[in-house]
Amino acid sequence: MTHNRQGMGGRSKLMESLFNRNGRHENVREMYSNMLKFSHFAIAVKDANTDRFVDINDEFVTLFGYSRKEILDENIFLLSPEKNQQAAIQRKMVLLNGDIPKYTRTIKYCKKNNETFWGQTTYSVINADNAQYFMISIIDVTEQKNTEIQLSKSEKTYRQLFDHSLNTIGIYDIDNHCFIDCNKTFTQIYGYGKDEIHQLSALDLAWEEVDSSDPIYQQRYQENIDKLNRNETIRFESLHKSKIGKKIIVDVILIPFYETGKLYIKQVTTDITERIQSREKLQQKMTELEEVNVSLKKYIESNLQLENFAHITSHDLREPISTIISFSKILKKKLNDKLSPKEEKYVEFLITSGTKLKNMIDDILAFSKVNQDNVSFENIDTQELINGVLLDLNQMIDEKKAIINIDRYLPQSIIGHASYIYQLCQNLIKNAIKFSKSGENPVVSIHYNCLATHHQFCIEDNGIGIEKEFFDKIFLIFQKLNPNEKYKGSGIGLAVCKKVVELHEGKIWVESEVGEGTRFYFTIAKELEQ
Ligand code: ADP
Numbered sequence: 001m002t003h004n005r006q007g008m009g010g011r012s013k014l015m016e017s018l019f020n021r022n023g024r025h026e027n028v029r030e031m032y033s034n035m036l037k038f039s040h041f042a043i044a045v046k047d048a049n050t051d052r053f054v055d056i057n058d059e060f061v062t063l064f065g066y067s068r069k070e071i072l073d074e075n076i077f078l079l080s081p082e083k084n085q086q087a088a089i090q091r092k093m094v095l096l097n098g099d100i101p102k103y104t105r106t107i108k109y110c111k112k113n114n115e116t117f118w119g120q121t122t123y124s125v126i127n128a129d130n131a132q133y134f135m136i137s138i139i140d141v142t143e144q145k146n147t148e149i150q151l152s153k154s155e156k157t158y159r160q161l162f163d164h165s166l167n168t169i170g171i172y173d174i175d176n177h178c179f180i181d182c183n184k185t186f187t188q189i190y191g192y193g194k195d196e197i198h199q200l201s202a203l204d205l206a207w208e209e210v211d212s213s214d215p216i217y218q219q220r221y222q223e224n225i226d227k228l229n230r231n232e233t234i235r236f237e238s239l240h241k242s243k244i245g246k247k248i249i250v251d252v253i254l255i256p257f258y259e260t261g262k263l264y265i266k267q268v269t270t271d272i273t274e275r276i277q278s279r280e281k282l283q284q285k286m287t288e289l290e291e292v293n294v295s296l297k298k299y300i301e302s303n304l305q306l307e308n309f310a311h312i313t314s315h316d317l318r319e320p321i322s323t324i325i326s327f328s329k330i331l332k333k334k335l336n337d338k339l340s341p342k343e344e345k346y347v348e349f350l351i352t353s354g355t356k357l358k359n360m361i362d363d364i365l366a367f368s369k370v371n372q373d374n375v376s377f378e379n380i381d382t383q384e385l386i387n388g389v390l391l392d393l394n395q396m397i398d399e400k401k402a403i404i405n406i407d408r409y410l411p412q413s414i415i416g417h418a419s420y421i422y423q424l425c426q427n428l429i430k431n432a433i434k435f436s437k438s439g440e441n442p443v444v445s446i447h448y449n450c451l452a453t454h455h456q457f458c459i460e461d462n463g464i465g466i467e468k469e470f471f472d473k474i475f476l477i478f479q480k481l482n483p484n485e486k487y488k489g490s491g492i493g494l495a496v497c498k499k500v501v502e503l504h505e506g507k508i509w510v511e512s513e514v515g516e517g518t519r520f521y522f523t524i525a526k527e528l529e530q
Contacts, residue, residue, distance in 0.1 A: 065112035191243035207239035432461035
């Protein structure tokens with residue numbers, strides 16, 4: 001109750017002293033009441049001496065949620081605690097002394113329901129007789145303040161992004177030819193401190209000395225400025241140098257932006273030194289590859305010519321050789337008892353050498369015949385194919401007492417060029433029997449494996465084996481690893497196999513252990529255009 005009296009007493013004292021000063025009491029009273037009543041601001045009047053509220057308007061009541069009585073009688077403390085009480089007292093003193101007419105601050109207040117809000121608060125002083133009053137007007141600026149806080153938060157985030165970007169970012173003042181801000185990466189890559197960039201012009205970063213009075217440079221500069229003025233972004237690769245003279249290859253992007261009507265540039269550069277170096281290396285490799293490709297093409301072309309040559313010459317040779325063999329045989333028969341043992345040996349030699357040569361020619365012919373031209377694929381019965389091959393090799397199998405095992409799960413049929421596939425299987429099975437260890441029966445196994453897109457076959461033997469270093473070499477034409485006398489052959493068989501397999505979009509390879517045996521694998525595509 002004491003409060004009440006004091007509160008009301010303060011107000012009437014203020015009224016009195018205000019209205020007494022002027023003769024027209026009623027008008028001024030009305031003016032004062034209207035001012036409080038119709039103001040959009042929350043207004044309060046406080047006794048500067050007692051720091052108690054003496055008057056408040058409806059807006060004030062609404063804003064804080066306390067009743068008029070609560071505020072005026074109980075002098076509720078509405079503020080969030082001032083961080084710096086001393087400064088607050090100081091400000092009020094300055095105001096009371098009349099040094100400044102008013103001051104405005106944005107203060108955090110607390111409503112009755114404990115909600116807080118930001119109020120833009122203007123303090124001014126009313127002097128009435130011997131007393132001084134603070135006139136306090138408050139506008140709720142919470143939304144604005146929150147936006148400001150949000151903005152400063154996002155500014156902080158932006159700054160962090162700016163600083164931690166992997167690219168260098170420099171803000172350039174075109175008029176003064178210097179950077180005005182930059183991120184950390186800029187200082188790290190170029191080696192200039194933040195305090196130095198205000199003296200740093202874009203030309204200082206150029207690797208090569210630039211003469212800014214050079215008309216060509218000036219023209220290019222002007223063109224760029226025009227583009228930026230049209231709000232166009234400029235991008236180019238350039239050579240920059242760091243403070244200590246290190247060469248940096250950079251990708252530069254110039255982005256124009258205006259601030260208070262003035263054009264600035266955001267210069268973003270990416271250090272692409274490593275990228276360019278690897279690009280150059282790649283380029284070099286590409287050139288090398290191109291060279292290899294060209295020589296490979298040449299090789300293939302000349303090889304094709306060679307094959308052609310082989311085909312033609314073999315054809316031409318076949319006939320005279322056959323004639324030589326035939327006539328030698330006739331000669332041997334006719335002169336049978338007239339030949340001395342030495343002469344007979346010569347004729348025999350003529351026949352064997354001629355036959356050997358003829359076989360070789362046949363092999364070369366077979367090799368050169370296998371090519372892409374006019375290949376037609378058909379369904380081949382696998383069992384029939386193997387049976388045919390084994391029948392052909394029957395004599396050899398018998399002689400060597402070879403054991404042949406065939407996988408139970410062979411595919412019923414495959415697609416391929418029948419006679420080529422026949423040749424492929426025959427060559428591999430024949431070799432498996434031929435290169436057997438002396439004194440041991442050859443055991444040959446034919447395995448099958450069904451892959452997603454290919455048939456995979458394997459011809460395994462228990463023969464002499466092949467040294468690892470010859471795994472690739474044996475597929476080249478005329479490559480033989482063993483002495484002629486022991487293992488007859490021309491060294492063409494596997495080269496034919498390779499060609500046949502490649503024609504069927506497959507691969508051929510070998511696994512072997514010397515003295516243990518060999519496994520030849522080959523694949524052929526399941527689907528081939530027939
Ligand atoms: P050829 O059998 O007419 O000599 P190939 O091209 O068929 O020619 O084989 C090349 C060489 O590879 C053979 O001379 C031989 O040294 C080796 N080779 C091929 N198949 C086998 C095998 N199954 N076991 C051991 N060596 C083999």
